[in-house]
Amino acid sequence: MESRLEIADVAQEFVTFLTQGSPPNIQAEAARYVLGLTGSETGRSLLASQKGLLQALAKLLEAPPGAAAGAVGDAWRTLVNLCAEPSIHGSLLAALPGLPSQLLARALAPNWPWAGEAAAALANLSREAGAFRELLEDGGLESASDKTYQEPGLARLVTALTTPGYNPHAPLHYLASLLSNLSQLPEARDFLLDPNRHLIQRLLPLIHCPDSAVRRMGVVGTLRNCCFEHRSHEWLLGPQVELLTFLLMPLAGPEEFSEDEMDRLPIDLQYLPPEKEREPDADIRKMLIETIMLLTATAPGRKLVKDQGAYLVLRELHNWERDPNVRLACEKLIQVLIGDEPEAGMENLLEVSVPPDVEQRLQQLDQQEQQQLQQEREEALQSPSRLDGLGPS
Structure with a gap:
């Protein structure tokens, strides 16, 4: 019990250190230490159990560009590593409701410097059905329109992925992995395969993208699912x-x-x-x-x-x-x-029913x-x- 109390006390101290009002050097040191904890499964599980610390990290993610850049960058990398651990997705989403939609908004922001990390975190998180189901239902990927871009979210994802220089500050290769994960859902495939939207045709040139195997893999995975x-x-x-x-x-x-x-x-x-x-x-x-x-x-x-x-x-x-x-x-x-x-x-x-004994064989x-x-x-x-x-x- 004492060790748990000690951990809670230490976590509370780090919450104080990570707030945007802390001195930049203290904030950066704290963020660097927290990032180091994500290097092991034990450290990731420990962080996932500290709701207050996760919420402090989430607030740091939203710091304006140029503010405590080192600490903000480490906070984003921490989130990428946490999202790579499927066993803590439940705790992460419980502590940070709406995280998938928040990440999507940052990944698709044309000038957000950490958009690449947002895309990578979302690609990791969307390996779980619950997370990308939330994107379709709450994040508006299927039907809701962005007032600035006037197109559905899933179409915006394709636009960001296929537009050269969409974000000059960040590579967005992991948006292809996200799209591949999303295309496991029938409603996402229906959207992508709508002949009137021409989304599949826009993705095809990326099969030959020389800059990133991650992008090629994600696009081919999307096409395979479709x-x-x-x-x-x-x-x-x-x-x-x-x-x-x-x-x-x-x-x-x-x-x-x-x-x-x-x-x-x-x-x-x-x-x-x-x-x-x-x-x-x-x-x-x-x-x-x-x-x-x-x-x-x-x-x-x-x-x-x-x-x-x-x-x-x-x-x-x-x-x-x-x-x-x-x-x-x-x-x-x-x-x-x-x-x-x-x-x-x-x-x-694809419609042939295989008897159980044959399937086992x-x-x-x-x-x-x-x-x-x-x-x-x-x-x-x-x-x-x-x-x-x-x-x-």
Whole structure:
């Protein structure tokens, strides 16, 4: 009991030190110490239990630009680290009601110097369903309009993410992670996939963003989530969006094709320069393949993917790929493209009901595959060798 009282007394002292009226050097030292506590799980849990201290930090976050910059910056970094700990999200949101909406407002403020930290904290926090559900319901992402920008909040998020120089003082890469998390909700996907809003088309160029793997990962994750809406597949694959071209481009290399094969590819994928490089991040390559796989879940989607020469790009990728997880994903997609069509009643793979015993068996097979991949990875580290690619069967 005494230790708890001591902790409470120390926390109260830090509340005093962190207030905006404290001397700048004392305030900065206190903020630096609190930030250091977030370096361990124990420290993060301790901070999450101190409501008064959290509220003092929240007030410091709102300090005007230029005021106690060091202390404010450390306060923002503290919040990023706290939001990265899922086990304390409940305590954090209980102490700071409305935190997701507050963070969103700062992340989307065009000149706020800590907008990047606000976006990162919100991306961490929105991994939990409750937090991003609050954004949709209270933060107005789905329907409410900002009086200054006159557009719904979710559209503003896309605008901030896709507008060069939107905030010249802060990178906003983690807005893409936030968007990916939000797109797990059906209502967010419906909003993004509204053909009249043209939001998906604005996101597509960011698949190739050279400045940030975080931004590319978030955008591809958003697109993958949207592809669970199979009723939008034909629109996504059609001339209004041309999603497949954008998904295949990072997977394509400088390989040459015969004239007949070249004619099967979309125009933008023909005659790529010899210096063309593939997406360097293996996780993003895997996610791109998974997104294309989702687009093949329906018969019309499979036909459109096949007709646009996806197999040719995937064949060359498989020859080049060294990551076993990406290779496996590539092989599964190739089998879909070159295999027979599903039997009657199973044309839409996203709507097929899998019996429990079959699902359990599939999970066992997946575990066996993962174990085999791990063994192959260990063997490859000891004796690397080139693996041949797949060909049509």
